[in-house]
Amino acid sequence: MRWRVNPGMVIDGFELRENLGTGGMAQLWAVSREDDPAPLIMKIPMLIDSDDPLPIVCFETEQMIMPRLSGPHVPRFVATGPLDPMPYIVMERIPGASLKSRLDEAPLPWSEVAAIGAKVAHALHDLHRQHVIHLDIKPSNVMIRDTGEAVLIDYGFSRHEYLPDLLAEEFREPFGTTPYMAPEQVLQDRADPRSDLFALGVMMYVFVTGERPFGNPRGGEIRRRLWRDPVPPRALNPDCPRWLQEVILRCLEVDPDERYATAALLALDLENPEQVRLTERAERLERDGGVKTFRRWLKARKAQPLETPDIAGHLSRAPIILAAIDLSPGNEDLAEALRRMVGRILSIEGEARIACVNVLKTSRIAVDILEDQDGNSLHVQRLVQLRHWGVSLDIPQERITCSVLEAPDPAAALVDYARRNNVDHIVIGARASSALRRYLGSVSSQVVAEAPCSVTVVRTPKDRRAENGQDASA
Template sequence: MTDTDGQFLALEPGSKFDGFTIEKQIGEGGMARLFLAHDENGRQCVLKVPRRTLDVDPVAMIAFENELRLARYLEDFPYAHMPVSQSGGECRYLVMDYIPGANLWARLCAQGCLSEAKAIALVKKIVHALAELHRRRIVHLDIKLSNIMITPDDEVRIIDFGLSNHLDLPDLIYESFQEPKGTPAYIAPEQFFGVRDEPRSDIFSIGTMLYEMTTSKLPFPNAHSELGVINRIKGDAVSPRRYRTELSEGFAALVMTCLQNVPDRRFAGMDALYAALEQIEPAAVAAATAPPATAVHAPVPAMRGSRMLARLTGQFLSAIRSAEGGKLDEINAWIAGHLARRTPRYRIVAAMDNDSRARAASLNSEILAQAVRQAGLQPSIITVLTVLREHNVAIASTERERKDRNAAYREAREAMKRIIAGFARDDLPIGINIRSGEPVDAISSCVTDLDADLLVVGARRLNALSRFVLGSTAYKVLTTIKCPIMVIQENAGRKARVLPAGQSQTAVPAALVTASPADRAPVGGTG
């Protein structure tokens, strides 16, 4: 099958694709198109088919890859679109249940905000679904009105798992991007600090939805700038009763509990939130049956800001984390305790070169093989690291630069995936981390951010002149990385050596740099 525009598979109405017949296109995003189709038995479904160009936005690319990976854990999840990952030709795609109806945002825009009783009844269904999702060890992390589908019989379905995190797998989003991802007005405060393994983050988002469903207002409407996010985290939302006085005090208290900055002050879990909703529901239903003192017009929800995806830079994140005072100090204290309570897993960073030459490929395979051997000694997570020189996938000044950087990112990721494929095991999580900048700084920041226990790097054989010119790079690596280092020598006749943090030698770490799209020659100690 050919491309019509160089970006997407040519799937026109009536065309065939991997046993499916295309009916029509029903959506399009940065990474994929959505097609309504039917299989050979006439069953309707939705196909999510990826773009094929190299300049796909990295966030969209990783989010789609994350959806593909999570599909096996959601195939029998009745409160979602029950996705199945399949391969057709050269691409992997998703087959999803067709969910007739509209998302909750569109429903509220058409009908206005809900009464307290109707909001409780609807959110109970969402909370019940999320409780089951959490039991499957998956945190959604992007719950909002537009990600909730309402079927014709008023059942709910949760969609868009691109930013979700399976607590027993490497977090693709966290390992791929330093900055937080999500919708700023909806995500919990701890998500801005890089915490993505806290189920109560979804409770915060439920509180935001309840607030918006009943008032047409967002509790934190200005969280789209550095100052706005900091002020949002430092402050409290006003009670929803300020905008609709007929809302009960019990309902308002429930919403405000969901919106607590520190997770320990929210409900203990979705089951606890469900019980609280059931407790206040009878009074809400009784109040709904009584004639109102005055007619209340329900305005259309103010949704413009809540659909904006967070694109916060590393500098932005540093500013948030360095801010001090009051609630920020409380959140930082909670995060410190949360990290201390995590079940420890041995973290190995394997630094590799995405150069396509045979020498690099051979050394990369040995680097990962050694990392896998070390991981076999105890429960471990391996992170494959590679570095793009002079690239920053978060910022681009021109459209051409953005496309070039996105292409470099995708090429590097595909190269790492090909290497990992030969070592894939269900019991050994292997993630990919692509960073930009100077190799030594990128390695150091990755080791620090992931709190790595072991760094595995390659060292190429160098002549005397190369050692004189490049030796300082190796010295800096071995004296700045604060964890044990295993150096894999390029010549097969010598065994790998594990060096303690701070010890130096003259071998140059291989592997850490890719040239720009305009100049593919390796630089910075890879030759």
């Protein structure tokens, strides 16, 4: 069924301006409304085959989910219309084309692929925090704002944790775009946010090699996803660095537990390539041999959907902990107190990623001297100290990153790092109060006031005693 619409037609106050195209399940129209000067787009579902309920079910799913989404990584929702007389969704029109327009340019420079991947990973983490799994990540469903953020569109196949999953209720088949579909989706498991990371891995593979890692399977061929690994990217494009192959192949693991636990952790690796821990994945130049593939095939014959916790619970299993460490001389006892506190947190958060961060304070006006009297880089010295501190935590080194930030305002630098990297918890040291610190404001108090996440402030026993003594004398 196609609803008869024409340019100039007005639907609930929206004037149809231009037909932007027709996809498999919907028409897209540029529309305007008197009280909304922003560019808008109207999506009108259609039934190509009146016996096929899929387009309407997908539309109802999108109609339920979109009003509940917010932030820069989704189109702004404007309005929706009921099935009778005509269903529609009106949303913000993102300028420009989707990433599909870049496919003809592939392979892209690897640095650009990593940048695109990081942007999409940040968008996915934001979406997952809103209890939604997209389940149809592909270049045509990703757009980039003028401000640089990735925008995820088309939520017809998506699942919201707290809403009915109409697709799962009404159909007994996997849904998604087959070249990008995760193995668990083949098994009709729609509850794992790591499915989106698999699809992002496919997209990065395509952009770095110009080839689809699993081709374009049809019908029962899609089950090969459960046992067949792709040709390693470096075998198709030798310019792909080992660290990027490591990241991509980790995203494409059959077992979700062997992928990144969260999109935030994936983004962290894509933005810090020097800290990606290389495994045998990075060295591969051929697919797995027949014996290993045969074992996966035997396992796939008995494969069942995995039991996945709720989305929020899944994200909380692998939080990013920022340890803000003061490495200046005389603060060794505070660094040790901080290490003990992080150790206690790690005993509870068994899969946490630790971001060890130190701020090298620079001047707002004067020329900074970033070398010691012997000409050695202070930045490098701090980084070496950070890594020694991280080793003392006694956890796998792939779960630790170390960063030295150069900034005139340490508190602002820490808060900005936490915001950009989706940090879940900041642990920061603080000295006992002094009149000067109370007047100017300490770094820790500014971080507590401005951080986008939980903050734990650590003090040494000596400073706690000094503070208590000061309070008693007052």
